[in-house]
Amino acid sequence: MSGEGSAVFAAYRPLGYVSNHIPCVVRYVKARKEHLISTVTGRAFQVFKSGKLGIVRVSKQHPEDITAINSTTKYVISASANNIYLWKGGKELVGILKGHQASVFILLPFAHKLISVDTQSFLKVWDIDTKTEELELTFNKDKFEITAVCHPSTYLDKIVVGSRQGLLHLWNIKTTKLIYTFKGWESGVTVLEQAPAIDVLAIGLESGEIYLHNLKYDETVIRFKQDWGPVTGLAFRTDGPPVMVTGSSLGHIAVWDLEERKLASQMRNAHSGDHGGVSGMSFLPGEPLLVTSSGDNSLKIWIFDMADGGAREHKSRTGHEAPPTKIRFYGSSGSNILSAGQASDLRIFSTVSELFNRSMGHASFDRKVSKKHKVTEDPRRMPPIQDFTYETTREMEWDNIACIHRGLSMTTTWTWGKSRQGELKIVHERFGKDQRFATAKATCLTLSMCGNFVIIGYSSGHIDRYNIQSGIHRGEYKHGEKPAHKNPLRSVASDALNQMVISGDSRGIVKFWQFKSLKLMTKVILEAELSFFTLQRDSNLLACVLETFDIVLIDIDTRQVARKFSDGHCSKVTDVAFSHDGRWLVSASLDSTARVWDLPTGHCVDYISFPTAATSIDFSPAGDMLATSHVEDLGIYLWCNKSLYQHINLKAVPKDAEPKKLCLSGDLELEDDKEKLFEIDVEMDAEEEFVSPDQIDEDLITLANLPTSRWLNLLNLDVIKAKNKPKAPPKKPKAAPFFLPTVPGLELTFLLEKKEETEDRFLTQISDLTEFGKALGQAKTEDDYGAMYKLFLEKGPSAIDIEIRALAPEGGGNIPLMEQFLVLLSTELKKKRNFETVNAHLGLYLQIHAETIISSPELRKHLSTVQENMATFWTELQADLDTTLCLSNFCKSSFL
Template identity: 25%
Template sequence: MVQAEGKLLEGGLEEGELVALGQRTSLYAPFRVLGLVTCEGSGRMLGGTSSPKPCFYELGIAPFVVVPLGRCLQLYDGRTLRLLSLSNALPSRITAVAHLGRERLVVATQHSLHITEQLRSRVSIETAPGGCIVGLYAFGNGVFVAVDAGERCARTYNRDNELVSEVFFGEDITPNGLIVHPPTMLDVVCIGSDQGRIALVDICHSRILQTLDFSKHGAVTALSESPALDIIGMGFHDGSVIIYDIGRGSILDQYNLRMHLPLGTSLTVNALCFRNDDANAFPHLFSFHSDGSLCIYDLEARRVLDTIPRLHRGPCRMAFFYPREPILLTIGDEDNRMNMFICDSPSGAPRLLKYRAGHRAPPTRIRFIGEDYRQLISAGCSDQQLRVTSTVVSHHHRELSQVTTRLRRARKRARQMQHERAIEASDEFALDEDDPDTASLLPPVTEFAVSEARQNDPDLANLVTCHLGRSEAYTWRYAENHRYRHVLRFRGDASTDLDQGTATCVSISTCGHFAAVGLSVGHVDLFNLQSGLHRWRIRDAHHPGGVAGVAFDGSGGLLASLGSHDGRLGIYRHQSREKVADIVVHSPGLQLIWSPVSDLLAVSCADDFSIKVFEAASGRCVRWLRGHTARITDICFSCQADGRQILSTSLDGTLRTWDLVAGRCVDVLRMAAAPTSCAMSPRGDFIVTTHVGHIGICMWHCKAYYRGPSEQGNMVALSSRAGNGLDVEALWRRHAVQLPDLAMSWDPVVSAVADATASPENNPRCVSLTVEPIDDAHCGVVFSSQPESYWLLLPYLDEIKEQNKATRESDSVTGTQKPPPPLVAELHDGYREAADASVSPGIEDRRPLPDSIASSFVDALQRADFATAAKRLDALTPAAADVEIRLLPPEALADALSFFTWRLQSERDFELAQAQLRVFLNEHAELIMKEPALQHGASKCLRALDSSWLRCEDTLSKVLFLCQYLRDSV
């Protein structure tokens, strides 16, 4: 590796150029990330760093919530919880945010402050290099306070963004960003610390008025203002909650939850909020703890009113009541969830009104679904969720309910009976479907299969899942967002089938009626999705060991199964269970996929980390793709249009693109985090990936969809550079491409300009990584972009003229004939004026051009500029092109023959060149036969015509043979 780096640096490339070079070589560009609502990952994934507090503000009566995520800001509607806007990415991670007024925000990063308007940065303020801003508080008139934990100080800025005061704390106070402002104390803020002390700071006179010492309770973890004047709530690390009167300097009340929460519960208070809609009727205080539990305090009775466990999966970043409304909004820190509650019960307990959520653990499998293929279905192994994610609209994200329709109706009836008879519901229907900790949740999803064939049929499931430790497979209807009633379970003889094993893989047939399930004991079962009944079982299909993968072919007539230990690939007929082929893979298998447009099967191997491609008809291995250095996590074929590429992800941190025709890797995308799954959209415009430690779904643009293939960098073109000391594999392994950000976008036009700027012509030290255009002699026949009527009408203009001449003669008998309109609108102005002159009926329409008028087409022919001549001729209408060709002067015929020879040899605009050549020969064939000088050019044109037709005929024969083969195989 060190030698490879030395070769790269010896080639004259600097470190920055190498990074840009490694990113330009990829076929994919990072676009955006999906599924992030309130967090980027759990606290353990992000190294335990605390997340910045969101910001709430109102414009008139419309509430808005700003949630900082990484380097971006997300703006949500406070009523519908829909994502309204997304900010541009800031230079570094956001540490705090506050509302200045109207649509202006102040955003803090580690070493700078940014004033934003409508989420667009307007002003940037640099801070101390050694500091770290952890908290912000804005007074509403443009004045704000920034708390710096690194410098242990609080700075005040005026409305002109100028520093006006600075207060430094001692060694006994390390501010942690918690700030509140008592309304009755002007220019005074209360700042919490990690040592359990709260400082009252006068920002106008730059002094500390008082320090409240609560160090025996640990760090201050939550501060909140109450509707009563000079009253604040304090939360501490040990779970204590203190109600303090700042004006009098006394403790009004104190609570400790050790006796109210279950043993072993984390007591740290993360958020406090007072109910403010009716303080006299509901004097309640809500405290949220690090395990996600909620405690409600009755301040008038001085007691704990209620405790609700596991309201969030993990700590709560922020909780607040809407002004003068009984609506509570909570924002989770680790569960990627935002909940809205309404407190409309007599006891004041909240009930869930609406929520916005995403995966709370990294997803491990992802696939495309839907008619428009703008939706994704993803499964997380740790969070036990099955979610549908939209690539277009964020509020279409949803989780599939694990409660069937039958069970939901039964629970509804039980609630009605409980209400009517005032009795408790039976234990059978006592499960709360919104509670994630109930026994109704299925184990984590290990594999799933989805089909769009019968998605409009309400009697058929279109999604089947396998779960950890379960021998049965479960059916779903993803359009209806719930689990289907059928459970795919083999009901055999208990004496012979004591060990059912677990379901390891699943596949749905092309017709959508059948599902094949592979088991860990080596059996393969087939089920009917409409009735849920078991059809047949192949016993010991792979024994010893289990089934690693099952797949149906494109027609649904064949079923393939792969063994996880025996290294064999079996192909069976769907109806008769007859074994068609038994292929030896010579390696334990990990995954099996069957191309939807061909007869190829791809198998990922466990021992050598390679991919083997087999032909189902002959059973031979046609491609052996090697290059990964760690376990392959997922493989998939490219878009349904061609299926000529395979995408593979591996724990070595790379996503590789393999070309089946060339039989080698054409692109390597080294990522910052190891990918666990990948999928390409059927249109081929983008791919999606999931990664270790990331709960978001990353989208990557396919550059080949927006540009020509000649502009893509790949390993085929780079292999020619190996002799110059440029190790491409080492380049990709060394420089990882960063994962997409929330606000990251990719413009094909801008990227094309950037790539052109970095080309060798503009930078002599940069190595060109673009693929040269494919030689026309090695490609098929290329047709023109003209409409079909254009080249079909061109050879038959004589017949149309004869019909029009008969019509004009019949019209001339009845009355005076008007001057005919000009035949060609694109001819020279002199000819247009001559055509507009009055013409007697007896004069023939075909007239030679005046000698003073020269056609630009003829000029291009005489200069031997055939490309310009072709553009000029193709730009004309059929009638104009007919006149240009027929009125060629005799001295230009030799150049015209050379022009048509060149055009036929270029293998472009095949049908248009044939039509134009036919018009040329019909008009000038007699003169060519009489002139010996023209016969030599005509013979060369004939040879070019024969060669072009042979290539076209060969291409058509191959296509017809392939169509016949596919029809016979079906």
């Protein structure tokens, strides 16, 4: 999502998306030497590595939901509404194909062609290289509604088109002629797939039948039928065994032995049938690995290594099947989010890497029975989780998460360490024995700070305390023999010192109880009915959300109302969250807006709106981001806190102000003439290598990033050379032919004479200056010095030592040349480049030429300039280091 309009938040990224009903696509990338899997998640698509199913990249948001996706060796091709988008490497938009008048739902690339079909049965042929339309075929939907397209192998410029009426056409797209019509089998065609055998096409029908048909002779080779409804996917193994797999709308997968012509095995409930079953399937070429995707937000890889020829789940990446009901950051680092979904599942999402995501399973009345069944057919599955609470104090010793479920008086416990549901089912005996409370339900709960007690509130007005380790009842908060409240409980909380329990009912009565003695201390009556409240334990502030859409802030130490926020929302407030320092309160409402309230001033400092209403929000314990979940949305969205990265000036938002929109991030900026800018001259298989600039910012100090051996020991070079001195004398080079004169030395170098030599050239030859010294003497501008120093850095330690020694008169140089070298170092200091090497070279210069510098006023003058630049340089660096250390120490102290 994009937070350009928000004063506090900026977009970061969504979590929890894996796949929807659009079939996944597999392609092999030579540069990476691995297969990449592309899945659709709404308006964007994701690219996974087949190795560990880690996310490689996520595309930008399309204007509308993606309706089809496919890929070639060069492009990832997606369709949104009536436009087709070409992506380079899955991340850079390089072309848009326009021409369809209806939504495109079929994309078929082959060679340099692309076949696209829209919902009005208009078929277009595009040239991908030139991005131009070559052909358009129009079909009558009443007689021939296109449902599938396939390009048979070895059939040049020909495609097979399947219809909902059951007919199949063989077209030549080059001559625009209908070659042949296959009568079909009186059932709609759902899938067309090329078989490993030439001329044979696999055809899946709505009736569940699968035909392997010979196109050349119009004869059926093999016929199969699955009893699970329409065929939604077809794939063939290419690693040897003659095996075909088919998917169904119920989520089952059938494995067919083509040699024996029978059903070899089946994988029931591979995906959820409530979300369309198996949407896409594809074998990795040359491997016994099957990739499947589904609308249940899952991507799975199956490996065929079973004794009966069947497959087992090898790897998977899953998310919520249904939208989450509540999300909370877990722990003090803010690196994990605990999320409860409407499918009665509890999941952990990592804000660091998708590889750390995991599922804690689905809630079950009997886990032993549930283990024998798939999730979709579990007879003991519990209703969705309505609310949960956790504490990290005892997370590795016993269950540290408690959940209540919709319509139940029972509370379940979960363990973070084992990532599964615990054995305890907490419910008071009164709800089973007393008919007055037969319909009572658990409505709220909290865990004590010590992690030992769970406190549960019910619709009957009771408040019970249990030991979460054993499940034993440890007391009830009540008035004599009467329940704690006359009305249903809405929220319950305990303070950080286990001294107080706070409860609130639907009538707006908030009561304060002694934690240990279970006695009533006092109560506060709110001016309206209470919806829920949230306690910030560090600041002892209680945010009470009223049914009038107002928010009342109570100080639990004084039991007084500290703040009241009115006229904020015009619909029910769904959730509130305190910032990590207790300064801000964020509230979300069903009117699709959220407000940020500044507690010290009592003003609203930010007013934002979402595309859909937020159902749950939470601030990270580190204060760096906000997490939100939304209505009918499977994902969790993360928003960065701008105040941690830049200075922001917050002002009170006027009452009549319009909310700032927060829309999906990475939206495509489409222009009418944008296609003119899209040109490709690079192989798409090759991954572009990022080249860092020499200096990111002129205000930053840059290192040379050379190996330490090139500069660290320059001052001790004499000692190193003495230790590395060879024991045996060097051997003379082999004599060269008599007619080829050589240059004296250890290396064999021929002496080549030039016919023409000018007087300047002669003077240069007799000069004692090195090549570096000659070039340094001619340098005048800063660019010249920068280029000279870049060449100087390429030399080794011994060469650098020789060059610096040759600057002095006794080495063949002169005083002006020594001054030039100091100017060179001073220029690098001004540019804030090559910090470590400049210091090393300056140290070696001073060590070698100390006596010459003392006797030369010109050198001393230039050296004082270098000293001033060095002092300025180091002062800035020291300030940056001190700031960084201060910030890191503050972060460490806040986590402890």
